[in-house]
Amino acid sequence: MKKLISVLIFVFISLNVKAYSDDWPGFQRDSAHSGNSSVNFADKNISLLWAFSPTGRTWNYKSGSSVWSSSACIVEVKGRSIIYAGFYNNNFYAVSAKDGQPLWRFIGGNRFNQSPVFSEISNRPMVFTACSDRSIYALDALSGEKIWSYETLPWSYMLSEAVPSSPLIIHADKLSLLACAVWNSSQMPFNSFQKGQLYVLNAATGEKLYSVVLSSTPLNSPCLGSIKGAPAIFISSNGGNLFALNAMDGKVIWQLTLDSGLFSSPSILQDEQGGRIFIGSRFGNLYCLDAETGKTIWTKKAGHAIDSTAAIGSIGGKAYVYIGSYDRNIYCFDALTGDKIWNYKTGDYAVSSCALAKVSEKTVVFAHSLDNKLYCLDGLTGSAVWSFDLGKLIWAYNTRGDTIWSSPAVGMAGDKPILVFPCYDSKLYAFSTITQ
Amino acid sequence: MPIANTYLDAFVFLVFFILLFSAGIALKDKRGIGLRPFIQLAAFVFFIFIVHRCFCALRGTIFSFQDIGKNDLNVFNGLFIFVPLIAFTLMFGRVFCGWLCPLGFMQEAFFRVPFIKKNMLDPSPKLRRIRLLLSIALFLAAIFLLFKFKPKTFFFVQNIAAFWGLVTVILAGLFVLNPGADIKLKRLRYLLLFAWLIIISLGIFVTDPWCALYGNEIDYSSLVALFAVLVSAAIASMAWCRYLCPLGSVLSLIMKFARVNIKRKKDSVISSRQASQICYVQALSEKGLDKSSCLFCKRCVEAGASDIEEL
Numbered sequence: 001m002k003k004l005i006s007v008l009i010f011v012f013i014s015l016n017v018k019a020y021s022d023d024w025p026g027f028q029r030d031s032a033h034s035g036n037s038s039v040n041f042a043d044k045n046i047s048l049l050w051a052f053s054p055t056g057r058t059w060n061y062k063s064g065s066s067v068w069s070s071s072a073c074i075v076e077v078k079g080r081s082i083i084y085a086g087f088y089n090n091n092f093y094a095v096s097a098k099d100g101q102p103l104w105r106f107i108g109g110n111r112f113n114q115s116p117v118f119s120e121i122s123n124r125p126m127v128f129t130a131c132s133d134r135s136i137y138a139l140d141a142l143s144g145e146k147i148w149s150y151e152t153l154p155w156s157y158m159l160s161e162a163v164p165s166s167p168l169i170i171h172a173d174k175l176s177l178l179a180c181a182v183w184n185s186s187q188m189p190f191n192s193f194q195k196g197q198l199y200v201l202n203a204a205t206g207e208k209l210y211s212v213v214l215s216s217t218p219l220n221s222p223c224l225g226s227i228k229g230a231p232a233i234f235i236s237s238n239g240g241n242l243f244a245l246n247a248m249d250g251k252v253i254w255q256l257t258l259d260s261g262l263f264s265s266p267s268i269l270q271d272e273q274g275g276r277i278f279i280g281s282r283f284g285n286l287y288c289l290d291a292e293t294g295k296t297i298w299t300k301k302a303g304h305a306i307d308s309t310a311a312i313g314s315i316g317g318k319a320y321v322y323i324g325s326y327d328r329n330i331y332c333f334d335a336l337t338g339d340k341i342w343n344y345k346t347g348d349y350a351v352s353s354c355a356l357a358k359v360s361e362k363t364v365v366f367a368h369s370l371d372n373k374l375y376c377l378d379g380l381t382g383s384a385v386w387s388f389d390l391g392k393l394i395w396a397y398n399t400r401g402d403t404i405w406s407s408p409a410v411g412m413a414g415d416k417p418i419l420v421f422p423c424y425d426s427k428l429y430a431f432s433t434i435t436q
Numbered sequence: 437m438p439i440a441n442t443y444l445d446a447f448v449f450l451v452f453f454i455l456l457f458s459a460g461i462a463l464k465d466k467r468g469i470g471l472r473p474f475i476q477l478a479a480f481v482f483f484i485f486i487v488h489r490c491f492c493a494l495r496g497t498i499f500s501f502q503d504i505g506k507n508d509l510n511v512f513n514g515l516f517i518f519v520p521l522i523a524f525t526l527m528f529g530r531v532f533c534g535w536l537c538p539l540g541f542m543q544e545a546f547f548r549v550p551f552i553k554k555n556m557l558d559p560s561p562k563l564r565r566i567r568l569l570l571s572i573a574l575f576l577a578a579i580f581l582l583f584k585f586k587p588k589t590f591f592f593v594q595n596i597a598a599f600w601g602l603v604t605v606i607l608a609g610l611f612v613l614n615p616g617a618d619i620k621l622k623r624l625r626y627l628l629l630f631a632w633l634i635i636i637s638l639g640i641f642v643t644d645p646w647c648a649l650y651g652n653e654i655d656y657s658s659l660v661a662l663f664a665v666l667v668s669a670a671i672a673s674m675a676w677c678r679y680l681c682p683l684g685s686v687l688s689l690i691m692k693f694a695r696v697n698i699k700r701k702k703d704s705v706i707s708s709r710q711a712s713q714i715c716y717v718q719a720l721s722e723k724g725l726d727k728s729s730c731l732f733c734k735r736c737v738e739a740g741a742s743d744i745e746e747l
Contacts, residue, residue: 185505185507187506304655326655347588348587349587371587371588
């Protein structure tokens with residue numbers, strides 16, 4: 001019976017996770033945040049395909065904000081490969097994956113710091129994005145036309161800029177839900193507040209199904225798993241709490257306070273053995289937790305904070321976890337035991353989340369470090385396969401923890417595999433192999 | 437040591453206040469000096485092995501002021517230590533510096549090694565030359581470490597702590613060259629504090645050697661700074677506390693309003709060598725006591741050179 005439930009859960013998650021074979025439809029690719037793509041690059045001669053610059057001017061850039069979305073999404077929509085990414089200049093772009101030409105743009109009321117998510121709802125291709133103007137938008141993926149928007153809080157003079165998370169699509173029964181956390185704060189005298197709230201909306205209409213206040217601090221991007229056969233949302237707060245909620249009504253199933261602040265979003269590995277959550281903490285611990293109960297299975301300590309989200313891949317039937325740390329290393333751990341398999345030292349903080357893909361049918365890790373390099377590492381040994389020098393930051397310095405860093409994404413541009421990285425030098429880079 | 441979801445999460449703050457109170461009471465008690473090594477050791481173990489949340493006394497405080505009304509948790513984090521610390525300093529003087537600070541304790545440990553202490557207090561030109569050479573070697577070693585571990589971006593911003601460590605070495609070397617310039621060098625700390633505050637106010641995440649004592653803020657810059665600060669203590673006793681410590685400089689500024697003070701006894705006669713042996717930070721002299729440098733360690737009171745004065 002237990003095995004049957006596990007298989008059913010696995011099927012449910014698979015339906016949510018593997019809706020698009022070679023696409024990268026949202027933050028860390030899927031609702032489990034695995035960051036694992038099956039896209040294969042023919043060889044390691046990966047070179048720059050094109051670079052898209054959303055704007056020539058950087059004067060309106062504010063220190064501490066991002067010049068990119070946390071990661072772009074790459075999808076095939078009605079035969080066209082499109083990349084969606086939001087930028088610091090209040091613009092949300094759809095760019096052709098083949099040549100980097102902009103297809104349309106949508107102007108929001110503030111910056112788009114978070115990764116969008118793509119989904120087909122009632123046969124209509126839609127892209128969802130949350131903006132720092134306190135609103136969640138649903139746009140037509142082909143035309144950029146606004147289908148609906150949901151304002152989480154009406155504007156007032158005393159409100160600060162909102163901190164939204166990347167949205168998450170949940171396909172449950174005949175309904176598609178959109179889960180997105182938004183942190184709002186007001187400095188109104190005698191009535192100030194800070195609320196990290198999870199909103200669950202009807203993805204087709206934007207109608208609010210429920211919302212739940214979870215923290216006074218910003219919430220990170222939610223991921224989807226299951227507890228006792230029911231879909232569950234796992235979400236972490238900057239304040240250091242990890243929550244498991246029933247996805248259908250928002251009731252907190254369990255809540256856990258970890259060792260310090262959490263800027264990492266949870267990832268979940270759901271297999272026949274049950275669900276395991278992976279999350280990094282500001283104290284530098286990588287936690288592996290039981291999804292059903294929140295109990296710690298193992299922890300591993302890095303030399304410094306872990307703000308990135310863990311990517312989960314499988315090589316030769318064994319599951320591995322890949323994560324970057326402020327100690328400049330990118331780590332690979334055995335997902336089952338927590339044993340360190342390898343670490344690769346970069347020249348600066350490894351703050352981005354890793355993306356997994358294949359080069360010559362071998363699993364590789366695409367990772368970024370603040371040493372301005374994009375790396376491709378062998379998934380099994382950690383040896384460098386390829387690296388690319390990116391541009392420098394367009395501002396003088398950053399305050400640690402203030403910025404949301406972009407992460408690489410892998411998808412297809414027609415029949416060509418493509419690696420996309422929205423960089424802090426105000427460019428969106430796309431790479432591919434020469435031979436393909 | 438967080439004990440998730442229990443009231444024991446407040447344990448860190450509770451122990452900190454208990455240690456501060458104990459130090460304050462021991463300072464005022466005539467026989468309290470005997471408790472100092474125990475309180476220092478307890479604070480050392482507590483700060484290094486138990487606490488892993490950074491007790492960031494300046495950067496966190498300034499950042500938290502900027503977060504008032506925006507992020508209450510950050511504000512609480514930043515002010516919950518700093519505000520009581522100021523209050524305790526106004527009540528008991530700089531007991532935190534002299535009795536609790538783990539960085540001070542580690543530097544003081546150098547001075548307690550008889551061989552180092554003897555060499556440090558020996559004014560012979562030969563030993564002074566050796567100390568000077570040591571400071572040059574330390575400077576070069578710190579530069580090497582700085583270069584070896586440098587981040588590829590933000591070299592200046594991410595290495596401010598290491599630069600402060602280098603300044604400690606330079607000032608320790610200058611003291612060895614001319615011990616008479618000690619008072620002038622001590623005044624530099626206010627200038628350096630001003631520079632420190634400006635850098636933090638710009639939003640730069642400055643670390644310091646203190647950060648390396650905690651598990652969650654160890655970066656290469658603070659480790660290089662810690663190395664420089666600790667070895668500097670073997671060249672000029674407690675050089676960091678004397679010339680650079682930003683928190684110590686802030687506390688010394690409010691010291692004049694403290695209810696408890698240490699006052700040099702007029703009828704007590706000591707030589708300058710005796711004063712150097714008693715006072716690790718060279719605040720005690722033949723004629724008086726430099727209150728702004730005094731760490732309230734109470735060693736001069738025990739030696740009969742000073743008295744505790746309560747307003």
